[in-house]
Amino acid sequence: MNYNGFLKITVFAWLGLYTTVAAMDVQQIIENMEAAEKIPYSVSVSKQTVQTPGGNSRTFTIKGYSIDNGEKSLSVYQEPARIKGEKILSLDDGNDIWTFSPKTNRVRHMATHMKKQKVMGSDFSYEDMGGGDMQKKYTITLLQQYTENDTAFYTLQMIPTEHGPSYKKVICHTNGTTWLVKKMEFYDENGLLKELVIEESRMVQGRLIPWKMVMKNKQEGGQTIVETLEMSFDVKPEEWMFTQEGLKRR
C-alpha cells in the first residue's frame, strides 16, 4: 500500500489552512480536508508490520507511486521474497482495483465484494485504499468539537452511502490546528471493528504527512503498523505505469 493509500485511509490527513473551531461547519471541514488531501504525485517506500493476536509477525516493504492527486496509485511489494513483485493498482479513487502476480504474469480485476478482504493478511482491507469525493461516499455530520492540551479537535461521524465502503460507520477525530487525523474508528454490525491511530507525522518537502500509523483490530486483536521509510514529491511517475501493461513491467 503506497503513501496515497495511507493518505486516503486517514481520509482527512491534514489541512493547510487554519480556521477557528467555532467558525467551522461540516461543509467547510470537508472542503478544506479534500483540498489539503490533494497531492499531485508522490513516490514512497513504506514498511508494513502485521502482528497477529497469537504473537506472530510479518513484515512487508512496499514501494508506492501515485499521480492525479492520488486518484491513481500503484503498490509494488519488494519484500519478503515470497511475494516480491506482487502489485496492486488502484484507479478511480479505489473504485477499480487490479492485482498482478509475477508468477503467473496474470492481471486480475478485483470485484467490489473482494475489497472487503484483507490486504496480504494485514488489518487493512482493499476498500481502505479508496479515497475520492468524501461527500459522495459518506453522509457526514459533526458530532463534537473539543479542546485538548490547547488544541482544537473535531469529531466527525461518517455513514457510508451506497458508493462508500462496507463499514456501518466511521468516526474520525481531526486535529483542528494541524488538520491531521488523530484517530479513526471503523464500525461494523458488531460494534467497533478497527481503530487507526496516527502516531507520528513529519514534514517532507514542506508538507506535513502521517509518517507512522497503527491499525488495531478491536474484535480479533492484532494490529498492523505502517511506517514510511522514504517519501518524495520530486518526480512524477509516468501515466502508463498505471495501466495493465504497466503492471507487467519489472
Added chain:
Amino acid sequence: MSYKLCSKVLVRMVEIMVLSAVFFTAAFATPDIRGDYENSVNAGYAGAYQVQDKNKVRVRVESGGSGLYFKSSLVAERWFGSTRFALGEYVPAFLRDSLENTFLYPLLGEQNIPDTMYLENAYLQGQKKRTILALGVQPVSWGSGYAWNPTDIWNTKDQLDPSYAQPGKMALRWEQGMGVASLTLVGGLEQSIKNSPVSAELKMYLGGFDWAITGARKYWEGMLNNGMLNNPIWENLGQSLGAGEEPGQNEFIPDSMTQMIFSELELFGNTQPVYQYTAGFWNSGQIAQLGLHSEWALHYKKTKNYEWEQWVYEILLGADYTLGVGNGVGVMAEYLYKSNGVHSESEYSIQQWMAFIQGRELAVGKHNGFLNLNYPHGLNQMLLSVIVNFSDGSLLVNPWYNVSITDNAALDIMVILPIGNENSQFGRNQYGSTVRFTLAF
C-alpha cells in the same frame, strides 16, 4: 533449402538471439537472484499405501532495467519414496499381453518418476510505455476462467491447484495498450513454424467489465475417432477405461510423465495430424457486487485434407462473492459445458481419455463444475475446493489449509477425497493427502 529446414534454422537463430540478449543484458546489470524450495510429501491409498517425497528447487534470475530486462527460472526436481509405478497396472491384462514383444511393452513395465531439471522460464522483455515485446520461454496467461480456460491453447491447468505457476512456453509476445483497449499477439516457436501455435486477443474495458475476443490456431497429433482405430486393442481399452476395471489412478505422478507415456501409446493407435482453430470471447466484471465472468470458445478441428473434422464449443460461466462471515469467506463457482463431453460414464471412449490426459481437452464430461471457498484466518487460510463431473456423478473434494510460518515460509496441507462409483472420472482416483513446505529465498 526446404521450407521445413528453413523453419528449423529460423527457430534455432531465434533461440541463439534470445540467449545472446540474455547474457548481454545480464552482463550490464546486477542480476537479482532468488527462488524457492518446495518439499511435498504425498501419501495415497489405492489398494496399497504409497508415500512420495518431491523436492523442488526453483532459482529465479532477473536482470536489466525497467525498459529491457530478462527473467529466468530454473527448476530441479528429485523424487523419493514410492517413485516406481507400472503403467501396466493402469491398463487391462489383455492389453499387456497383446503388446508383449512390441516396442511399446517396456512402457508398461515398472518405471521411475524421473528426477528432472528444466528451464521453466527464460525470456527477454522490452517495454516502452504500453508496448511490450517479449521473446523466449515465458508464462502465457489467457482467459478469465479460474479452473478452466476454453480460449487458452497454451496451458493445461490442474483443477486441484489452478493458480499454480505454469511452465513457460517458447514464444514471441507482443502486447499493445491503446486507451481502454489492448491487443495481444503470441506466436509459439516449435520446430516447424507452420505448426507453431499462434493466438491473438483484443481486449477492452467498458462499463466495469473487461471484454475480449480471441482467436488461435494450434497443431497436434492424436487419435481421432473410432473409424480410425483399426486395432481392436484400442476399442477394448476404451471400453475397459469406461468400465473402470483398472485400479485407482495415482494423482501424484507428474502430468508430464503420464502425458509422455500416453502420447507414445497413442502413436500405436494410429494418430493423425490435426489443425485446430479457435474463436473465443471472454468477459469479467460485476453486477450488484457479484463478480461475474464467462469464457466461450468455438473450436474447429480438421486433418490436413479434411478426412476428419469436428466442431466443438465450450462455455464457462463463473461467479464470485465475499460472504460477510468473520474476515469474509470468498466463494467462487464455475460451470463448464463441453459439447463433445459425454452424458454418462457408459459413453467414455479411449480417444477422449487420451486427449484429456494429454491436455488437449479440458474435461471428459459434458457438464462440469468447480467450487472454491476461501476463509482467511489471521495469516493463514482455509480453503475447500470441489471439482464435479455432473455427467458421471463423480467429484473430488479437496480441503486445504495454508499456514504462514514466517515471512518466507509456508505450509500447505491438503487432502483429496474422491467420490463416485468405480466407473466414473473421479471415483477411480485414489484417496490422498499432500503436505507441502515452501521456503522462499
